[in-house]
Amino acid sequence: MGNTSSMLTQYDIEEVQQHCNNAFSQQEIVSLYERFCQLDRNGGGFVSGEEFLSVPEFAVNPLSQRLLRMLDGLNFKEFVAFLSAFSPRATVQQKIEFIFKVYDSDGNGKVTFNDMLDVLHDLTGQFISEQQSEVDLILEMPLFTDCKQVLTKVLEEAGYNKESLLVMSDFVKILGSSGLKMEVEVPVD
Amino acid sequence: MNSSEGKLKSSSSELDLDRPNIEDYLPSGSSIQEPHGKLRLRDLLDISPALTEAAGAIVDDSFTRCFKSNPPELWNWNVYLFPLWCCGVVFRALVLTIGWIIFLSCFIPVHFLLKGNDNLRKKMERALVELICSFFVASWTGVVKYHGPRPSMRPKQVFVANHTSMIDFIILEQMTAFAVIMQKHPGWVGLLQSTILESVGCIWFNRSEAKDREIVTRKLREHSQGADNNPLLIFPEGTCVNNQYSVMFKKGAFELGCTVCPIAIKYNKIFVDAFWNSRKQSFTMHLLQLMTSWAVVCDVWYLEPQNLRPGETPIEFAERIRDIISVRAGLKKVPWDGYLKYSRPSPKHRERKQQSFAESVLRGLELEEK
Numbered sequence: 001m002g003n004t005s006s007m008l009t010q011y012d013i014e015e016v017q018q019h020c021n022n023a024f025s026q027q028e029i030v031s032l033y034e035r036f037c038q039l040d041r042n043g044g045g046f047v048s049g050e051e052f053l054s055v056p057e058f059a060v061n062p063l064s065q066r067l068l069r070m071l072d073g074l075n076f077k078e079f080v081a082f083l084s085a086f087s088p089r090a091t092v093q094q095k096i097e098f099i100f101k102v103y104d105s106d107g108n109g110k111v112t113f114n115d116m117l118d119v120l121h122d123l124t125g126q127f128i129s130e131q132q133s134e135v136d137l138i139l140e141m142p143l144f145t146d147c148k149q150v151l152t153k154v155l156e157e158a159g160y161n162k163e164s165l166l167v168m169s170d171f172v173k174i175l176g177s178s179g180l181k182m183e184v185e186v187p188v189d
Numbered sequence: 190m191n192s193s194e195g196k197l198k199s200s201s202s203e204l205d206l207d208r209p210n211i212e213d214y215l216p217s218g219s220s221i222q223e224p225h226g227k228l229r230l231r232d233l234l235d236i237s238p239a240l241t242e243a244a245g246a247i248v249d250d251s252f253t254r255c256f257k258s259n260p261p262e263l264w265n266w267n268v269y270l271f272p273l274w275c276c277g278v279v280f281r282a283l284v285l286t287i288g289w290i291i292f293l294s295c296f297i298p299v300h301f302l303l304k305g306n307d308n309l310r311k312k313m314e315r316a317l318v319e320l321i322c323s324f325f326v327a328s329w330t331g332v333v334k335y336h337g338p339r340p341s342m343r344p345k346q347v348f349v350a351n352h353t354s355m356i357d358f359i360i361l362e363q364m365t366a367f368a369v370i371m372q373k374h375p376g377w378v379g380l381l382q383s384t385i386l387e388s389v390g391c392i393w394f395n396r397s398e399a400k401d402r403e404i405v406t407r408k409l410r411e412h413s414q415g416a417d418n419n420p421l422l423i424f425p426e427g428t429c430v431n432n433q434y435s436v437m438f439k440k441g442a443f444e445l446g447c448t449v450c451p452i453a454i455k456y457n458k459i460f461v462d463a464f465w466n467s468r469k470q471s472f473t474m475h476l477l478q479l480m481t482s483w484a485v486v487c488d489v490w491y492l493e494p495q496n497l498r499p500g501e502t503p504i505e506f507a508e509r510i511r512d513i514i515s516v517r518a519g520l521k522k523v524p525w526d527g528y529l530k531y532s533r534p535s536p537k538h539r540e541r542k543q544q545s546f547a548e549s550v551l552r553g554l555e556l557e558e559k
Binding site: 039053060071095119124171183186 | 228229230231232233234235236237238239240241242243244246248249250251252253525529533538539542543544546547548550551554
């Protein structure tokens with residue numbers, strides 16, 4: 001590969017920086033470019049799903065398939081924009097927007113009950129299964145071990161229901177108050 | 190790599206072997222938020238820890254770092270060094286050619302004429318292999334410092350070393366004729382393997398075949414028990430790593446019931462990056478690169494032989510030896526299996542994360558019921 005920074009001109013760096021709203025410094029963009037080229041082994045100008053999955057740490061992540069749908073076919077500029085939500089300079093609003101996008105798989109600005117259920121399934125795998133209820137032997141009360149029931153219960157407590165369509169402002173209300181920690185450090189040589 | 194479902198399954202069962210807890214190595218902090226107290230909508234919707242981990246892996250990951258090679262820097266492109274360098278390359282090529290001539294002119298007669306007298310033939314072939322390795326090392330202007338007592342030929346002992354390039358074998362072989370276990374390669378290397386290396390007693394394996402493991406384990410055991418055989422040299426990492434990190438050791442070498450003698454090899458990167466990046470270079474190109482660089486300088490430490498402690502599993506044993514070698518050679522340990530270069534990680538890791546999140550969700554619910 002050789003010196004990849006020589007392929008990125010100052011003009012390119014500034015363009016990318018503008019596109020991601022100055023989320024990364026110029027040095028970080030150069031590092032990200034080196035990383036992008038390292039991942040893009042066949043030199044196609046974008047990193048394919050296979051190439052992302054060749055990173056074991058990424059492949060074992062429960063949300064990898066969801067993220068792959070968002071990452072597929074991105075060129076370098078879009079790749080940096082994708083990662084901008086993880087910059088320490090990104091606002092809480094930007095981070096919540098990113099989380100919203102992960103949920104809103106059809107991109108219509110509304111998160112349905114099924115969208116949330118899908119993500120919950122990704123995170124819990126087979127360990128909370130469908131339609132399985134056990135009985136707590138001590139209290140002799142039914143224990144809900146079903147994703148749908150868990151989600152419905154928690155939604156209702158928060159003032160929503162199964163039919164609710166959550167929008168961005170709902171997400172801000174729910175997640176905004178918590179200290180959202182979503183930062184990644186870009187290694188700079 | 191195009192692998193059919195069947196093949197992927199078999200390799201994941203390889204990786205499925207119980208191994209030291211990966212969580213011991215990775216940065217602390219669960220990847221999925223563990224809700225405290227009563228379960229709220231916030232706890233279920235906040236996927237930021239999992240996302241952060243994924244983004245962290247995209248930006249930089251410990252596995253890819255193991256196989257990163259430094260780009261070669263041009264140091265000889267000036268008036269006074271260039272002619273010297275040219276002379277150097279010519280001289281080295283000459284040394285290597287002379288070495289091969291001497292070797293072949295001795296080896297071929299010995300191999301065929303002494304067919305009857307096996308003992309003497311083996312002794313001479315061993316000495317000749319050591320000789321040609323010395324010539325190889327000389328052709329790279331190799332400066333190898335050996336530390337520690339030279340290995341002795343005893344039955345029931347195997348040698349393990351960290352792996353950076355196929356030249357590891359040549360560097361070690363010039364001191365002692367080891368028998369080695371290698372991946373069968375195509376081309377001229379394969380030819381060398383089947384003719385010359387046969388004489389020192391080598392075992393072949395094929396990474397892509399699942400059943401291969403059992404056959405190889407059996408061969409290893411047979412070889413290590415034999416008193417006559419050359420001491421066995423194994424690279425438990427199973428693949429070349431860039432000499433700054435060490436990947437997980439495969440347990441095969443550690444369950445043979447033998448004493449394990451660790452060897453640590455460290456190359457001095459100032460002179461050349463000896464890491465053979467098999468994805469980027471063929472072995473021929475790699476050798477040429479070595480021959481045209483300044484020098485190959487490395488340290489070899491023969492470390493104290495270790496035995497399986499009572500109550501220790503072969504995997505713990507392997508990790509202990511990896512620790513000894515990594516400390517000596519200044520390598521950082523990573524929890525990945527080298528074969529992840531060729532196949533996907535086992536679903537076990539993802540399942541473990543999913544399980545811990547599921548448990549904490551259920552726990553949060555329980556707190557309400559009670």
